[in-house]
Amino acid sequence: MNEILNFLIENEILIYLLLFTILLGFEVISKVPSVLHTPLMSGANAISGIVILGAIILIRTTEPDNYITLILASMALFVGSINVSGGFFVTNRMLEMFNKKKKS
Amino acid sequence: MEKVLFLISAFLLVWGLRLQSDPASASKGNKLASIGMLLAIFSAIIMPLKNSNSNLIWVIVPLSLSSVIGYLIAKKIKMTSIPQMVSIFNGLGGLSAVLLSFAEISKWIAFPDSYDISVVIVLISSLFIGSVAFTGSLLAFAKLDGYRWSEKLTLPFQHIVNIIFLSLIVGSSYLFVGNPDTSYLYLIVILSFIYGIFFVAPIGGADMPVVISLLNSFTGITAALTGIIFGNIVMLLGGILVGAAGTILTILMCNAMNRSLLNVIIGGFSSSGSSKESKEQGDIKEVSDSDFAVQLFYSSKVIIIPGYGLAVAQAQKLCKEIQETLEANDVEVKYAIHPVAGRMPGHMNVLLAEADVDYSKLIELEQANEEFKSTDVAVIIGANDVVNPDAIDDSSSPLYGMPILKVWESTSTVVLKRSMSAGYAGVQNPLFFKKNNQMYFGDAKESLQRLSSELKNL
Numbered sequence: 001m002n003e004i005l006n007f008l009i010e011n012e013i014l015i016y017l018l019l020f021t022i023l024l025g026f027e028v029i030s031k032v033p034s035v036l037h038t039p040l041m042s043g044a045n046a047i048s049g050i051v052i053l054g055a056i057i058l059i060r061t062t063e064p065d066n067y068i069t070l071i072l073a074s075m076a077l078f079v080g081s082i083n084v085s086g087g088f089f090v091t092n093r094m095l096e097m098f099n100k101k102k103k104s
Numbered sequence: 105m106e107k108v109l110f111l112i113s114a115f116l117l118v119w120g121l122r123l124q125s126d127p128a129s130a131s132k133g134n135k136l137a138s139i140g141m142l143l144a145i146f147s148a149i150i151m152p153l154k155n156s157n158s159n160l161i162w163v164i165v166p167l168s169l170s171s172v173i174g175y176l177i178a179k180k181i182k183m184t185s186i187p188q189m190v191s192i193f194n195g196l197g198g199l200s201a202v203l204l205s206f207a208e209i210s211k212w213i214a215f216p217d218s219y220d221i222s223v224v225i226v227l228i229s230s231l232f233i234g235s236v237a238f239t240g241s242l243l244a245f246a247k248l249d250g251y252r253w254s255e256k257l258t259l260p261f262q263h264i265v266n267i268i269f270l271s272l273i274v275g276s277s278y279l280f281v282g283n284p285d286t287s288y289l290y291l292i293v294i295l296s297f298i299y300g301i302f303f304v305a306p307i308g309g310a311d312m313p314v315v316i317s318l319l320n321s322f323t324g325i326t327a328a329l330t331g332i333i334f335g336n337i338v339m340l341l342g343g344i345l346v347g348a349a350g351t352i353l354t355i356l357m358c359n360a361m362n363r364s365l366l367n368v369i370i371g372g373f374s375s376s377g378s379s380k381e382s383k384e385q386g387d388i389k390e391v392s393d394s395d396f397a398v399q400l401f402y403s404s405k406v407i408i409i410p411g412y413g414l415a416v417a418q419a420q421k422l423c424k425e426i427q428e429t430l431e432a433n434d435v436e437v438k439y440a441i442h443p444v445a446g447r448m449p450g451h452m453n454v455l456l457a458e459a460d461v462d463y464s465k466l467i468e469l470e471q472a473n474e475e476f477k478s479t480d481v482a483v484i485i486g487a488n489d490v491v492n493p494d495a496i497d498d499s500s501s502p503l504y505g506m507p508i509l510k511v512w513e514s515t516s517t518v519v520l521k522r523s524m525s526a527g528y529a530g531v532q533n534p535l536f537f538k539k540n541n542q543m544y545f546g547d548a549k550e551s552l553q554r555l556s557s558e559l560k561n562l
Contacts, residue, residue, distance in 0.1 A: 007222030014332055014340060021341050024118065025348020032125035034360065034468070035441075037353060037449035041313075042190045043124050043134050044349045045320050047117060050141065050342035051201045051327040052167075054334045056148040058207060059162045061155055070162050072207035078166035080200030083193045085174030088138040090189065093178060095131035097457035 039094045046087025052080035106151035109143050114338045116140025121345055127463075144338045183458045184415045187448045191245040191316045194323055198237030201326035202293065205231040208333060213284045221281060223333055228277045230329040232296045237322040239300030244316050247309045257305040263370070269299045303369075310489075311368050313448040314357045318365075321350025360443035362505040391518060391542035397558035399516070400426075403480035405436040407472065409509055410456070412446050413486015413521065417548035420459035422556055423485065427461065429559045438465050440472035440482075440509055442490035472509055479514035486520060486548045492533045501531060516540045520551050 008015060032040055055077040062069045117140040123133025149163060181189050205227045212224060246254035259265050273295045280288035307315055324346025331339025358365050391399070400406055408427070414420060427437045439461065445452045453466060467475065476482060484491055494501035495508045511517050512535060519536060521543065526532055535541055544551055 003221045004225075007220075011332065014335075014337075017337065017340060018328070018344060021344040022348050025121075025345045026352055028118070028122045028345070029125060029349040029352040032353075032356075033127065034356070034443040034449045035127055035453045035466075036125065036130055037357065038186060038190075038451050038454055039130060039134070040124050040349070040450075041317055041320060041353060041448070042186065042193070043137065044121065044324070044346045044353075045190055045194050045197065047121070047137060047141065047342050048194070048197050048320060048323040048327050048346040048350075049200070050117075050144065050339050050346075051197065051204060051323075051330055053144055053148045053336055053339050054208075054327075054330045055200065055204050056145065056163050056167075057151075057153065057334050057336065058204065058211075059159050060149075060157065061153055062157065062159060062211070064157050064159055069207045069211055070159060072203050072210070074162045074166045076200045076203035076207065077163065078170045079196040079203070081167050081170040082174040082177070083197040083200065084141060085171040086178045086189070087174070087193050088134065088141070089175050089178030090181060090186070091134045092131065092138075094183070094186070094454050094457075095134055097454065098127060098130065098463065 039091050039098075042087055042094070043091040046084050046091060049080050049084035049087060052077050052084065055080060106147040109147040110336075110338050113140040113143035113147065114341050116143065117338070117342050118345065121349065144342075147338075148336075182418070183455055184418060186451065186454065187313060187316065188245050188248045190448075191241045191248060191312070191319075194316060194320050195238050195241030195245065197323040198234045198241060198319070198326065201230055201234030201323065201330060202238055204330055205234060205326075206289070206293065208330070209289060210286070213286065224281055224284070225277075226329050226332055228280065228292065230326045230333075231292060232273060232277075233322050233329070234326040235293055235296030236300035236303055237319045237326065239297045240304045240319050240322075241316065243301055243304040244312045244319065247304075248312050250309075255309065257301065259302075259305075262302060262306050266299065266302050269295060269302060273299060307369060313444075314354055314361075314365075314368050316448075317350050317354040317357060321347045321354065324348075324350055357444065357449055360449060360507070362507060386537040388524070388536050389542045391544050393554050393558045396518060396542075396544055397555060397562060399518070400430060400435065400481055400483075400555075401433060401559060401562050403430075403435055405475075405479045406430060406438075407467075407475065407479050407482050407511075407514065408437065408439045409442070409482060409484045409487050409491060409511060410439060410445060410452050411442075411485060411487020411490065413488075413548045415446050415451065415455055415486070417486065417550075419485070419549040419552050420455045420461075422549060422552040423456070424459040424461050426552060426556050426559060427465075429556065438467055438472075438475070440469075440475075440511075441466050442469060442487070442509055443507075445487055445490055469507055469509065473513075476510055476513040480516070482511040482514040482517045484511060484517060484519045484521075485552070488521070488526070488533055489531075491535055492531065493535055493538075494531065494533070497534075503531060511535065512538055512540065516542065518542050518544055520544045520546070520548055522547055 055073045058073045116136050120133045120137025123129040276291045324343045328343030491511045495503040495506045
């Protein structure tokens with residue numbers, strides 16, 4: 001229990017940030033019209049691929065001969081960035097269709 | 105330097121997401137968010153690190169390879185398959201988190217002197233949630249794509265089985281924390297994978313969008329958890345944003361169907377739908393090609409209600425063609441979009457946008473319900489549950505309470521449908537037997553083709 005408490009104290013700023021970001025996330029999305037649910041879902045999905053930053057950092061701090069970690073982390077990077085690029089591109093494709101409409 | 109870049113990218117991610125909640129700025133928002141992401145990736149590659157090794161090749165190769173793959177998939181995918189694609193992508197995001205946490209935990213085990221229980225607990229949570237998001241998304245994909253086996257995975261006493269599995273996962277995590285042995289780790293991963301399947305299995309195919317949105321927020325949470333471990337604020341921020349946004353979207357969707365999240369997860373639709381078979385039904389009327397065409401031709405106002413049937417048949421362009429023919433003859437044509445029409449909220453809007461239908465012709469639920477009274481013909485194309493009067497009239501219906509389009513208030517309605525089979529909620533639709541309703545059977549694309557040529561001959 002003490003260790004968990006220590007962890008919370010050591011990461012105080014992070015925990016504050018966590019709380020405020022949750023509120024921010026709720027606030028940003030709560031008024032979105034249903035028209036945009038699909039693009040928003042795929043856009044948010046692309047952002048969740050941000051986990052690949054961890055993979056990059058892990059790869060960069062691993063010893064060059066620790067192949068197991070390197071392989072695991074680059075696999076993580078590989079599948080994660082399909083999520084990122086695919087998500088952004090397809091969201092863009094959807095939203096461009098809405099835009100095209102507005103000009104005509 | 106990299107701190108400034110991270111700061112900018114965090115700002116871009118938040119601002120981008122903010123802009124994406126308004127139709128006028130959504131496209132810009134997505135671009136901003138993707139620039140933010142690029143910046144963050146770039147900063148992670150260049151930032152100075154303690155005991156940094158030059159393993160750049162391990163970063164660049166997978167990164168560039170998969171970016172191209174992602175681009176190609178996004179380019180080729182049909183707009184009708186967007187929900188399936190989002191669920192696959194989300195599964196990949198979850199898998200990424202699983203692999204990453206696994207690698208990180210293995211690293212911790214190798215150096216017991218730096219072992220920290222809180223870190224391991226956070227990593228195990230991320231491993232668990234990521235695994236559930238991974239297998240859950242894959243099953244959601246299978247259900248969306250209509251694989252039969254995917255609907256039959258439910259075990260008897262599924263909810264009890266799930267609770268047992270959860271306790272097993274907690275138990276093995278506890279053992280692992282006390283005695284960091286890799287075999288417990290494998291056990292946790294395998295149990296979590298199975299739990300992900302069990303979590304989604306009892307939920308009906310119609311509720312998959314809600315599930316995907318929920319699993320999406322799970323992936324966000326794992327990203328945030330790993331962000332804490334790596335001490336990376338952008339990861340934490342991005343992950344939590346997605347987690348919160350996904351949760352809100354999930355709740356919004358549940359509200360649109362007038363159901364609680366718990367009710368969706370327990371799988372209310374699929375189980376309670378069979379009780380209504382015995383209800384008295386009456387006769388249906390079929391309409392011929394020429395009658396249907398004439399009816400539309402001499403109307404002054406037509407509202408089209410598109411549903412998933414239109415999407416599967418890829419008939420959105422034909423729909424637009426008919427709209428133009430009618431408009432050339434001074435018929436006012438509008439589209440009424442139910443919030444959960446199709447397989448995902450907003451799915452219909454995307455499809456109609458693809459077919460170049462003017463944005464201003466799409467009207468939402470409340471406005472549509474006011475306009476039906478002054479409408480001559482309401483044409484329902486491949487939609488079913490969203491126009492089911494039982495949602496208002498019959499308190500025993502599983503649809504009861506869901507806001508629906510009151511199409512029957514228009515002078516007449518025509519339902520385009522492949523057969524008399526029930527919709528996703530598994531209930532019959534009394535609308536089909538109403539006096540002012542006619543049926544026009546066939547695949548949406550073929551039917552609209554017939555109608556379109558008939559209209560042009562008039």
